Amino acid sequence: MAQGGGFNETLKWTMGLINSAGKYLTAETFQFKLTANGTSMRKKQIFTLERVDASLVALKSSLGRYLSCDIDGKVSCSAEEVGNEQQFEMETQPDGRVAIRSAAHGRYFGGTGDQLNATPKEVSATTLWTMHMAMHPQINLRNVNRKTYAHLKGAEVCVNEEIPWGADAMIVLEFHEGRYALRLFNKKYLTRTGGLTDNLSDDSLYILVFRDAQVAFRDCKGKYLTAVGASATMQSRKDTIGKDELFVLEDSHPQCTLLAAAAKKYASIRSSQEVKANQTSVTDAEVFQLEAADRTDRSGKVKWAIHCNNKKYWNCESSNVVADSADPTKPTSQFDIEWSKDKVALIASNGKYVVRKANGQLAASGVEANEDAFFVFEMINRPILVLRGEYGFVGTKGAAATLECNRSQYDVFEVECKEGEYFFSKDGKFWKLEDGDSTITCSSAQPVPYTIELRAHTHMCIRASNDNYIAGEQHGGFKASKNVVDNSTLWEY
Incomplete structure (x- = not known):
C-alpha cells in the first residue's frame, strides 16, 4: 500500500479475492494450479495487484507467478512475467464487488472450486469477486483533494491534519463480510452521519470502491464519505465520487517520545530547530516519527530517519542535531538504533553516539553508550x-x-x-x-x-x-x- 512520511513507493495492493460461493482464490504450489477453495485468507490466498497502466492491472500470487487467461478461456497462474494475457481490467460493480476482465480476450474470470475459467462474455454472479484487503489494518487515511489526514478531534473525525501526528490519526480498517469499518484509537466506529458508535451496524459499515490507487467509502444508503465544511468533518453526503470522496491508505509509522534517561528531559524542537532534551511535558514538538530507510530489510540493521512535526528530519551535518533536513535519504539524516530493553541509543552517520550536553543540546559526539546516550523510548501512536x-x-x-x-x-x-x-x-x-x-x-x-x-x-x-x-x-x-x-x-x- 502507499507509504507516507517521505519514503514514497509504487503502490501495490495486496488482497484476497472471495468468489460468489464465499471461497478465496488460492494459488496452489502443485503445478501453480488455481482453485477457489480457501476458507480463510492465508499466504496462498494473497494476491498482489500491480498496475500496468492507467486502466490495466496484473495479479501476482504469493508464489511470484501471474494470473493468465488464454484465448480459449483457460486460466493458470504460472507466468513469470506480464504479457498481454496477464493483463486485466478491474470493473467495480454497484455493490462494491469487482469483475475481472481479460484485456486480451474480453472475457470475465470466475467460477467455483477447481472449475475456474475466463469464458463468459457478460458479468454474472460467478464472475464477481469481493476484495479483502490483506495489508496490515492499522493505517493513516489521506484525502486526495485536501491533501490532509483524517484524525479524531473531540467526537468527530476531521480530515484537516497536514501530517498524521499522534494516536488520534491512527485508524483500524476492519473487514466484515465484504464491508469495512473505520475504528478509531478510542475503539469507536465512524458512522455515516459523522458520529461515533461503540457497535457495528449498517450505519458504520462501508463498501470499499477502488479508483486506481485510491478508494472511496460507500455507505448503506449509497452515499460516499467525504470531508464536509471548514472543519472537514468526515460523513456521508454525495452519491457520486469526486476528489473529496477519494482517499489514500498509508502505513501508520511508529511515533515516539525520547526521554533523556539521566536528565529526565524529553527531546524536543519546541523552542527552535535545534533538537534539545529540555522539556518536562509532551506536545507535538516532543513527538518524533521513525521511518525505516530500507523497507525490505529484516535483519534489524536498518537505518532510521527521524521526522519532526515541523515536517523536517533530524540532521547531523555538524555534531549538533538539528531538525532542518528535507531529505530523509541523505546519510546525515539517518541513524542506527541500539536497543537496550526499555532504552535506546542513537548512532549518527559519523559513527558517534547522540548524547545530551549540559545545556540540553543533542550532539553526535559520544564514543560509547554511557548514561548520557540513553533515551527511554515510548511509542505513543499504538494505544x-x-x-x-x-x-x-x-x-x-x-x-x-x-x-x-x-x-x-x-x-x-x-x-x-x-x-x-x-x-x-x-x-x-x-x-x-x-x-x-x-x-x-x-x-x-x-x-x-x-x-x-x-x-x-x-x-x-x-x-x-x-x-x-x-x-x-x-x-x-x-x-x-x-x-x-x-x-x-x-x-x-
Missing part, C-alpha cells in the same frame, strides 16, 4: 494494537486465553506504556508469561511488563521478562522462546 507474523494474525483461544499467531482474524489489544515498558491487554486481562513452556496467555489480572524493539519497516520484536523474544510457530505457538532476531520474532504492527 490499540493488531499484530501479524509470518503465519497470520495474533489472537486468543479458549478459556485459557492462550495467544496464537496463525489466525486469519485478529484480536485488538489495548496497550499501556510506562517508562519504556509495555502492558498488553484485552477485556481487562493482561498478557502473562506462563512458567515452563514460555507460552503467552491473556489471563493476568495484573499488568505484566514487556519491552519492544523496532527492527524493520512496521515490524517490531517483543521481549518478555525471561529476556527472550516472542516467536511465532507455524502451528500457532506464540512463545517467549528465542534470543535472536529472525522472521519468527518479527511482528507487523
Whole structure:
C-alpha cells in the first residue's frame, strides 16, 4: 500500500479475492494450479495487484507467478512475467464487488472450486469477486483533494491534519463480510452521519470502491464519505465520487517520545530547530516519527530517519542535531538504533553516539553508550494494537486465553506504556508469561511488563521478562522462546 512520511513507493495492493460461493482464490504450489477453495485468507490466498497502466492491472500470487487467461478461456497462474494475457481490467460493480476482465480476450474470470475459467462474455454472479484487503489494518487515511489526514478531534473525525501526528490519526480498517469499518484509537466506529458508535451496524459499515490507487467509502444508503465544511468533518453526503470522496491508505509509522534517561528531559524542537532534551511535558514538538530507510530489510540493521512535526528530519551535518533536513535519504539524516530493553541509543552517520550536553543540546559526539546516550523510548501512536507474523494474525483461544499467531482474524489489544515498558491487554486481562513452556496467555489480572524493539519497516520484536523474544510457530505457538532476531520474532504492527 502507499507509504507516507517521505519514503514514497509504487503502490501495490495486496488482497484476497472471495468468489460468489464465499471461497478465496488460492494459488496452489502443485503445478501453480488455481482453485477457489480457501476458507480463510492465508499466504496462498494473497494476491498482489500491480498496475500496468492507467486502466490495466496484473495479479501476482504469493508464489511470484501471474494470473493468465488464454484465448480459449483457460486460466493458470504460472507466468513469470506480464504479457498481454496477464493483463486485466478491474470493473467495480454497484455493490462494491469487482469483475475481472481479460484485456486480451474480453472475457470475465470466475467460477467455483477447481472449475475456474475466463469464458463468459457478460458479468454474472460467478464472475464477481469481493476484495479483502490483506495489508496490515492499522493505517493513516489521506484525502486526495485536501491533501490532509483524517484524525479524531473531540467526537468527530476531521480530515484537516497536514501530517498524521499522534494516536488520534491512527485508524483500524476492519473487514466484515465484504464491508469495512473505520475504528478509531478510542475503539469507536465512524458512522455515516459523522458520529461515533461503540457497535457495528449498517450505519458504520462501508463498501470499499477502488479508483486506481485510491478508494472511496460507500455507505448503506449509497452515499460516499467525504470531508464536509471548514472543519472537514468526515460523513456521508454525495452519491457520486469526486476528489473529496477519494482517499489514500498509508502505513501508520511508529511515533515516539525520547526521554533523556539521566536528565529526565524529553527531546524536543519546541523552542527552535535545534533538537534539545529540555522539556518536562509532551506536545507535538516532543513527538518524533521513525521511518525505516530500507523497507525490505529484516535483519534489524536498518537505518532510521527521524521526522519532526515541523515536517523536517533530524540532521547531523555538524555534531549538533538539528531538525532542518528535507531529505530523509541523505546519510546525515539517518541513524542506527541500539536497543537496550526499555532504552535506546542513537548512532549518527559519523559513527558517534547522540548524547545530551549540559545545556540540553543533542550532539553526535559520544564514543560509547554511557548514561548520557540513553533515551527511554515510548511509542505513543499504538494505544490499540493488531499484530501479524509470518503465519497470520495474533489472537486468543479458549478459556485459557492462550495467544496464537496463525489466525486469519485478529484480536485488538489495548496497550499501556510506562517508562519504556509495555502492558498488553484485552477485556481487562493482561498478557502473562506462563512458567515452563514460555507460552503467552491473556489471563493476568495484573499488568505484566514487556519491552519492544523496532527492527524493520512496521515490524517490531517483543521481549518478555525471561529476556527472550516472542516467536511465532507455524502451528500457532506464540512463545517467549528465542534470543535472536529472525522472521519468527518479527511482528507487523
